[in-house]
Amino acid sequence: MMSILDYLTRRRKKTASVAKERLQLILSREHATDSGPDYLPALQKELLAVISKYTHIDLDDIKINLEKDGDCEILELNIALPEKQNEVA
Amino acid sequence: MSKVVVVTSGKGGVGKTTTSASFATGLAIRGHKTAVIDFDVGLRNLDLIMGCERRVVYDFVNVINGEASLKQALIRDKAHNNLFILPASQTRDKDAFTIEGVGKVIDELRESFDYIICDSPAGIEKGAMMALYFADEALIVTNPEVSSVRDSDRILGLLGAKSKRAEEDLEPIKEHLVVTRYSASRVETGEMLTIEDIQELLGIDLLAVIPESGAVLHASNAGVPVVRDEVSNSGQAYQDLVSRFLGEDLPMRFLDTKKKSFLKRLFGT
Ligand SMILES: Nc1ncnc2c1ncn2[C@@H]1O[C@H](COP(=O)(O)OP(=O)(O)OP(=O)(O)O)[C@@H](O)[C@H]1O
Numbered sequence: 001m002m003s004i005l006d007y008l009t010r011r012r013k014k015t016a017s018v019a020k021e022r023l024q025l026i027l028s029r030e031h032a033t034d035s036g037p038d039y040l041p042a043l044q045k046e047l048l049a050v051i052s053k054y055t056h057i058d059l060d061d062i063k064i065n066l067e068k069d070g071d072c073e074i075l076e077l078n079i080a081l082p083e084k085q086n087e088v089a
Numbered sequence: 090m091s092k093v094v095v096v097t098s099g100k101g102g103v104g105k106t107t108t109s110a111s112f113a114t115g116l117a118i119r120g121h122k123t124a125v126i127d128f129d130v131g132l133r134n135l136d137l138i139m140g141c142e143r144r145v146v147y148d149f150v151n152v153i154n155g156e157a158s159l160k161q162a163l164i165r166d167k168a169h170n171n172l173f174i175l176p177a178s179q180t181r182d183k184d185a186f187t188i189e190g191v192g193k194v195i196d197e198l199r200e201s202f203d204y205i206i207c208d209s210p211a212g213i214e215k216g217a218m219m220a221l222y223f224a225d226e227a228l229i230v231t232n233p234e235v236s237s238v239r240d241s242d243r244i245l246g247l248l249g250a251k252s253k254r255a256e257e258d259l260e261p262i263k264e265h266l267v268v269t270r271y272s273a274s275r276v277e278t279g280e281m282l283t284i285e286d287i288q289e290l291l292g293i294d295l296l297a298v299i300p301e302s303g304a305v306l307h308a309s310n311a312g313v314p315v316v317r318d319e320v321s322n323s324g325q326a327y328q329d330l331v332s333r334f335l336g337e338d339l340p341m342r343f344l345d346t347k348k349k350s351f352l353k354r355l356f357g358t
């Protein structure tokens with residue numbers, strides 16, 4: 001409990017910037033989903049499901065990005081794998 | 090025995106999601122296995138207030154449609170391993186909400202959770218009706234302001250007529266009044282309805298009074314429910330809410346200006 005309390009009091013003045021960072025991340029993710037092909041949300045979900053089937057990975061460690069390069073759309077998937085590969089039973 | 094509790098109000102923006110997040114977190118802190126469900130299809134917000142927005146993969150509608158299992162969709166809270174969030178869908182297919190579909194999910198949750206908290210959307214449309222349908226108890230979130238009180242009265246009528254308990258002639262839903270965004274100074278100057286006024290108008294038991302507080306904004310910025318901000322008056326008021334809900338008899342706090350300005354000086358909330 002102490003650490004949260006510290007966190008909240010220490011950061012009290014700066015919570016707006018935390019909010020901005022969180023929003024930038026989530027909005028870019030949602031926009032990518034909106035503007036991409038129809039199957040993109042399902043594709044993302046299934047990819048994430050497959051990854052979490054093999055490793056105990058926190059979803060925060062997965063970054064998805066959709067970029068336009070001319071006529072080409074690039075789906076970028078960045079996965080930070082845990083150091084020790086522990087398999088799911 | 091599991092309990093389903095709906096957090097509802099009729100009127101928008103009165104503090105339902107803030108209350109759902111803090112209530113669920115408070116129950117989990119007290120050791121109860123708790124799930125909190127966002128019923129606001131299309132306007133998902135509970136994930137942000139709980140700070141788990143980046144971990145949403147599947148949502149409530151995916152589970153209803155059989156596209157994901159409940160286990161896949163539930164997000165475990167980072168700070169409390171007995172607390173889970175079921176996010177709303179961002180797509181606009183509210184039609185996914187059927188009594189059978191939602192009922193199946195609630196039944197499955199009842200098997201493994203002590204408390205299932207349903208964060209209702211505003212209004213009296215499908216989402217709001219589904220959020221209250223399966224409730225055993227209800228937190229009626231009300232601001233000390235005319236339209237909010239009238240809408241709460243409307244919702245009380247629906248709880249008594251359109252819920253499962255009402256339709257099946259079971260014991261009625263237990264209703265609790267939660268007054269939020271309460272400003273002691275504005276009550277004292279006669280600008281705002283008093284707690285007694287609201288209780289008299291709505292005729293239900295008062296569970297808690299949550300003061301208007303800057304700490305709520307900081308908490309949502311950080312994605313940490315305000316109940317975990319133990320130095321703030323609103324955080325303490327939410328802790329009292331949880332204690333009283335669990336049966337403790339505590340006096341109401343933060344009802345007069347003196348105490349508030351004292352806290353203000355100390356913590357700048
Ligand atoms: N006690 C409080 N003090 C100050 N601000 C508050 C308090 N409670 C809620 N708020 C603010 O009021 C706004 C609405 O709160 P919240 O989202 O919880 O309401 P809601 O009833 O869930 O809204 P909706 O009907 O849109 O779902 C938010 O900006 C929130 O930060």
Ligand SMILES: [Mg+2]
Pocket residue numbers: 105106107129134208209210
């Ligand atoms: Mg809400």
